[in-house]
Amino acid sequence: xxxxxxxxxxxxxxxxxxxxxxxxxxxxxxxxxxxxxxxxxxxxxxxxxxxxxxxxxxxxxxxxxxxxxxxxxxxxxxxxxxxxxxxxxxxxxxxxxxxxxxxxxxxxxxxxxxxxx
Amino acid sequence: xxxxxxxxxxxxxxxxxxxxxxxxxxxxxxxxxxxxxxxxxxxxxxxxxxxxxxxxxxxxxxxxxxxxxxxxxxxxxxxxxxxxxxxxxxxxxxxxxxxxxxxxxxxxxx
Numbered sequence: 001x002x003x004x005x006x007x008x009x010x011x012x013x014x015x016x017x018x019x020x021x022x023x024x025x026x027x028x029x030x031x032x033x034x035x036x037x038x039x040x041x042x043x044x045x046x047x048x049x050x051x052x053x054x055x056x057x058x059x060x061x062x063x064x065x066x067x068x069x070x071x072x073x074x075x076x077x078x079x080x081x082x083x084x085x086x087x088x089x090x091x092x093x094x095x096x097x098x099x100x101x102x103x104x105x106x107x108x109x110x111x112x113x114x115x116x117x
Numbered sequence: 118x119x120x121x122x123x124x125x126x127x128x129x130x131x132x133x134x135x136x137x138x139x140x141x142x143x144x145x146x147x148x149x150x151x152x153x154x155x156x157x158x159x160x161x162x163x164x165x166x167x168x169x170x171x172x173x174x175x176x177x178x179x180x181x182x183x184x185x186x187x188x189x190x191x192x193x194x195x196x197x198x199x200x201x202x203x204x205x206x207x208x209x210x211x212x213x214x215x216x217x218x219x220x221x222x223x224x225x226x227x
Contacts, residue, residue: 033214042219043161043205056214091160108160 004109006092012115018080021112024073025094033106034067034077035091043091049075082116089113120144121218123206129224136193138221140206143187150182150189153205155220161205164191196225 005024013019025032033048047057052069060067064083069075079086095106120143130136138152149168153161167173167180167189179192189208193200203220 039219043217045214048214105163108162110160 004092004094004107006090006109006112008112009110010113010115012117013082015083015116016081017116018078019082019086019114019116021077021090021092021114023075023077023092023109025075025092026107027073029094029096029107030072031095031106032069032075033093033095034075035093035108036088037091037111038088046077079114082114084116087114087116121206121208121216123204123218123221125219126222127224128221129226130196132196132198132225132227134196134225136196136200136223136225138191138193138204138206138223140189140191140218141187142189142206142208142216144208144210144216145184145187146210147184147187147208149209150180151207151215152178152180152191153207153217155203155205157202164204193223196223198225198227201225 004026007022011019030051034046035043036046037043044059046059047067048055049069052072065079067077089111091108091111093106093108122141149166151166152164154164155161165175165178165180167182170182170184173180177194181190201224203222205220206218207215209215
C-alpha cells in the first residue's frame with residue numbers, strides 16, 4: 001500500500017478563498033483523523049471518522065471548517081472562507097483501530113502545508 | 118484541560134551519547150503513552166508506546182513511565198546524527214484519541 005495520501009502538498013491562497021484538502025487513507029483502515037500542526041499549538045486533532053461517520057469534531061476551530069468522508073477511500077477538509085491564522089500543516093492519518101488503545105498504529109500522510117496570505 | 122508538556126529544546130548531544138527526552142502530563146486518568154519522531158518537513162512516525170510503569174526497551178530506545186509522578190521519558194542510547202528530529206510525546210485516556218505535546222527538538226552532533 002502507498003500509505004496515506006494527501007493532496008495538495010502545498011497550498012497558497014488568499015484570505016477569503018475556499019480551500020479543500022484531500023486525503024486517501026490506507027485501504028482497510030476504518031478510522032481517519034485530521035490534525036493541524038502549528039508551532040504555537042503543536043499537533044491538534046480536528047476531527048475523526050469511524051467507518052465514514054464523524055465521531056468527534058470538537059477540535060474543529062470554527063464553522064468555517066468542515067470535513068466529509070463520502071466513502072472509505074476519500075475524505076476532505078474544507079475551510080471557507082480561509083484566514084491567515086489558518087496557516088498550518090494539516091495531516092491526515094488512518095488506523096485500523098481506535099488510536100493505539102487497541103494496539104494499532106495510526107499512519108500519517110505527508111501533510112498539506114497551507115499558507116493563507 | 119488535558120495537557121502534555123515537553124521542553125521545546127533544542128537538546129544537543131554529541132554522537133554516541135545518551136539523549137534523554139522528558140514529558141509530563143496533567144490527566145491522571147491517562148493510560149497509554151507514545152513517542153513519535155518527526156523529521157523536519159515530514160510526518161510523525163511512531164517509535165514506541167508504553168502502558169505500564171517501568172521501563173520498556175526497543176533497540177536503542179527505552180521508554181520510562183512513572184504514573185505516580187505523571188512523567189514519561191524516552192532515552193536514546195548511542196545517539197546518531199540521524200536521530201536529529203523533533204520527538205513528540207502523546208497520551209490518551211482509555212478509548213479516546215491522542216493528546217500530543219509540542220515536541221522536543223533533538224540535535225545530535227557528529
